[in-house]
Amino acid sequence: MLLSLVLITVYFRESASGGLHGVQSTGATVLRPFEVGADRIAAPFRDTYGWFAGLIHAKSENARLRAQLDTLRAEAIQNANAAQQVDELRRQLKYVGLPRFPQDYNYVPTDVMSRSPSEFQQQVGIAAGSSSGIRVNDPVVTADGLVGKVSKVAGHSAQVTLLTDANLDVSAIDVHSQATGLVSHGEGPSTLTLDRVQKSQVLREGDTVVTQGWKVGPLSSLYPYGIPIGTVSGATNSEVDLYWNAQVAPFVHFDSLHSVLVLVPKRRNQP
């Protein structure tokens, strides 16, 4: 018990480059092959379960997705034209902007190796670390959208704090109304809230929320503009509230993360 208390105290007080952190990093590297082995053994069973679970909802989901596809196809054509025009205008203006997603980032695809076994911290362990160029605070995404950010890095593994963690807030923007706010964890598991949105701004149910990617002087957001986060699933305001009270349904399924992409800025590798 005393040893545990000593460990907590030393670990808590020392910096991330401290001795105990180094020992932990080495320990995590040693444990990694065992985790990989267990993950490979479990994969067929997990896939089988996922296949049957997916079948249950497949029919209703299929009809909904077909309708959604028709709408999105038209939007995609418009967006592609608009993006082409924006790129052309940027080139003509020699526009100097923030790093853009996804053009200005390299991806490090990696497996999710472990999930923090507690309700206290929403974190997962990934099978890539500083040896792959990953640093603390690098954004982590999937094809669906923003997952979170790298919070600790070891040689061959890293810890990712999920967007559903109570300690993580992300500045976000409603792409339709341009309303800005902070996305943070919600009341229930795998739910998010959009806070600090002025009541003078407009929020509508179904609006898409993406990362804001701001820059003020030398400070800039950890996340580039445009990483999808989710859709506004409900928004209310009352006379006594200063801000909108909005819920966001995330695009990412935080309960079933098996692989993620870590965004490493291309500029980091440049001299």
Add this chain to the structure above:
Amino acid sequence: MSFNVLEPVKVALLVFVAAILQVTIFSQIDILGGYPDVVLLTLVAIALLRGSIYGAGAGFFAGLIVDTANLATLGVTSLLLTIAGYWIGRYGETTGRDRGHAPFVSVAVATILVQFGALILHYLLGDAVSAKAVLLDALPPKVALNLLLTLPVYALTRWFLGLARPVEAATEVRLLG
């Protein structure tokens, strides 16, 4: 009582496997907002079968592996599991070991107390924790899932450790006076 050198090795191996399975497989199983804690189940079984010293030692070792694998604050899980292992070990040594309901009672109580303890510890460490999420949303399904898995994990642990040494009957506590 003779000391079997193989026994601590077996306990360590059991705890190691349970911790690896927990961080890679079981913590990703989400059923009604909760997941089974096989590390705690294995620890309860070890502590009941082998006593408080083994319980405390196994708890510390299990916590260390879990915190290392997750790059979490070292010592937090160790502290909780050391106390849980010791307490359940004492219960086993005094009255509980040879009673049929002992594993179930121990698992239910340990799950609840460890969850409460973790909530307090994380709060003291300055983590933003939600008591509602921890105690109302996650705890009931966790207790239910742990109770469901108690028997197989206990039987497996008993079989694995039983190869080294038969389980001793508990020394009954008698009230004097």
